[in-house]
Amino acid sequence: MEFRLLGRSGLKVPVLSFGTGTFGGKGEFFSAWGSSDVAEATRLIDICLDEGVNFFDTADVYSRGASEEILGKAISGRRNSVLISTKATFRMGDGPNDLGSSRHHLIQACEASLRRLGTDYIDVYHLHGFDHLTPVEETLRALNNLVESGKVRYIACSNFSGWHLMKSLAVSEKYGWAPFVAHQAYYSLVGREYEWELMPLAIDQKLGTIVWSPLGWGRLTGKIRRGAPLPKVSRLHSTAEQGPPVDDEYLYSVVDVLDEIAQVTGKTVPQVALNWLLQRPTVANIIVGARNEQQLRQNLGAVGWSLMSEQVERLNRASQRIPIYPYWHQNQFVERNPLVPDVIG
Numbered sequence: 001m002e003f004r005l006l007g008r009s010g011l012k013v014p015v016l017s018f019g020t021g022t023f024g025g026k027g028e029f030f031s032a033w034g035s036s037d038v039a040e041a042t043r044l045i046d047i048c049l050d051e052g053v054n055f056f057d058t059a060d061v062y063s064r065g066a067s068e069e070i071l072g073k074a075i076s077g078r079r080n081s082v083l084i085s086t087k088a089t090f091r092m093g094d095g096p097n098d099l100g101s102s103r104h105h106l107i108q109a110c111e112a113s114l115r116r117l118g119t120d121y122i123d124v125y126h127l128h129g130f131d132h133l134t135p136v137e138e139t140l141r142a143l144n145n146l147v148e149s150g151k152v153r154y155i156a157c158s159n160f161s162g163w164h165l166m167k168s169l170a171v172s173e174k175y176g177w178a179p180f181v182a183h184q185a186y187y188s189l190v191g192r193e194y195e196w197e198l199m200p201l202a203i204d205q206k207l208g209t210i211v212w213s214p215l216g217w218g219r220l221t222g223k224i225r226r227g228a229p230l231p232k233v234s235r236l237h238s239t240a241e242q243g244p245p246v247d248d249e250y251l252y253s254v255v256d257v258l259d260e261i262a263q264v265t266g267k268t269v270p271q272v273a274l275n276w277l278l279q280r281p282t283v284a285n286i287i288v289g290a291r292n293e294q295q296l297r298q299n300l301g302a303v304g305w306s307l308m309s310e311q312v313e314r315l316n317r318a319s320q321r322i323p324i325y326p327y328w329h330q331n332q333f334v335e336r337n338p339l340v341p342d343v344i345g
Contacts, residue, residue, distance in 0.1 A: 001052025002303060004284045006124070007181040007208030009154055013083060015278055015303060017055035018048045018296070019212070019287040023070040024063030034291040041074040044296055049081065051300050057184075057210070057287050058117075059087035059128055060109055065116050072118035079119055085210070086113050087126040087158060087184075101131035103142040110146055125152040126184055130164040136171050144177035156210070158184035162197040169205055182208040182284065189273050189319045190216040190246045190254050196327045199282055208284035214277050215270050217243035219251055222262070222269030226252040250321070257318040261311050267301065274302035276315050 003012040025035025036044065045056070056075070058067045068086060075082050088109035091099035099105060114120060125146065131139065146152040157165065157180050165183060172179040183202060187194040187209065194209075202209055215221055258269045265272065277286055290296035307315075322328055330337050 005208070006154070006210075006284050007202075008179075008206040009181040009208075011083075011123070011154060011181070013055050013208075013285050014053050015283075015285055016053050016274075016300065017057050017083075017085070017210070017285050017287050018044065018053055019289040020056055020058040020067045020071050021062050022289050022291055023058070024066030026063035026066050030063045030067075033289070036070065036291070038070050038073045040292075041070045043293065044290060045071075045074045045082075047293060047296055047300075049078075053300070054081060055083040055085065055285065057085040057212075059090075059126075060092055060113050060116075061087075061090045061128070064092070065112070068113055068116035072116055076118060083123040084117060084119065085124040085126065085156075085184075086117070086122055087128040088113065089128040089131060100134055101127055101139040101142075102134045103138055106139065106142045107146070110151055114151065121151055121153060123153045124156050124182065125154070127155075127157045127160075129159045130157075130161065136168055137175075140168060140171050140177050141175070144172075144175075147178040154178075154181050156180050156182035156184060158212070159186075160198075162201050165198070165201060165207075166205075180207065182210050184210040184212055184287075186213050186244055187211045187277065187280070187283070188214050188216040188220065188244075189258070189276055189315060190219060190251055191244050192319060192321065193323075196323045199280075202282040207282065209282040211277055211283060211286045213244070214274055214286045214288065216246060216251075216273075219246055220255070220258065220270055220273040222258075224251070225255055225259075254315075254319050257314055261307070261314065265305075265307070265311070267305075268298055270298060271302045272307065272315075274299065275305070275307050276312060278302070279307065279312060 002015045004015055006013050021030065022034025023036045023041050025031040056071055058071050060068060088106055089101050092109065097104050110125065113122065143155045147155060155178055160183060169179055183198065185194050185198060258272050262269050262272050274286060277283055288299040290299060331339060
């Protein structure tokens with residue numbers, strides 16, 4: 001397993017991590033992802049550790065805390081061998097302060113996550129989204145206090161806009177507080193908007209990218225093709241509206257090329273899609289999920305080999321889309337505003 005530094009931190013993480021959104025299966029949304037209990041979760045984590053994947057991602061809102069609880073039980077007795085990433089910000093109760101990135105909620109949420117995980121520290125603690133109502137200074141000071149207390153080792157964010165992220169980094173630098181070392185973001189062969197602003201920002205600020213939903217919300221599993229119905233088991237049946245939108249014809253054109261390259265390389269469609277991401281700038285880690293051992297082992301097969309440069313270029317061309325303003329305009333001024341190499345053309 002290859003390990004990469006997480007942004008400008010000294011922490012090395014495996015290029016693949018295991019996402020535990022499939023643990024618990026509480027509620028219609030998360031039951032569509034999976035419903036692993038402690039026994040199955042322990043088996044999946046055993047496989048991950050055997051393959052060098054020691055980084056596990058969860059969040060307090062995943063099955064309303066059940067994902068964290070199951071993960072904590074599954075890693076019991078081997079906490080020092082694993083890295084844990086979890087998140088806060090989204091609603092976890094009915095009260096007016098049971099959500100957001102206020103000092104009140106973040107400290108409460110962190111302590112609750114620690115209890116559910118059965119640990120006294122979190123390796124990477126994310127803001128799950130941006131809170132427009134809480135001053136950035138309040139949020140970042142609270143996170144810095146959590147770092148100084150030893151309850152959190154590193155902080156990161158998720159689903160931020162470029163200005164959200166840059167303002168946060170500037171405030172941390174101004175006061176000498178712990179900065180975000182990573183941004184957990186959606187990025188896939190059928191979702192390349194990340195490249196327009198967030199990737200150049202990450203390059204400039206030396207942020208690591210942790211990719212969520214690298215298979216386009218289940219669209220690049222190899223089971224969805226032109227003229228074929230959705231597979232019987234798919235999160236798209238009940239969660240498509242909550243995931244990233246993808247035009248059908250665009251999806252099919254990308255899958256056509258993925259199919260051809262998969263046949264040539266002897267790999268599967270998802271393995272090719274994941275390997276393409278591993279060659280993108282700023283990507284430090286890709287979160288892979290699995291309902292069962294078969295899916296997990298297939299995803300683990302995305303490492304240990306590399307697509308050829310011409311195969312990467314074919315995938316780039318097939319998945320390329322005209323960016324929105326101001327990015328299409330900036331792309332015309334390459335003499336003084338160079339494009340990210342080998343990404344946007």
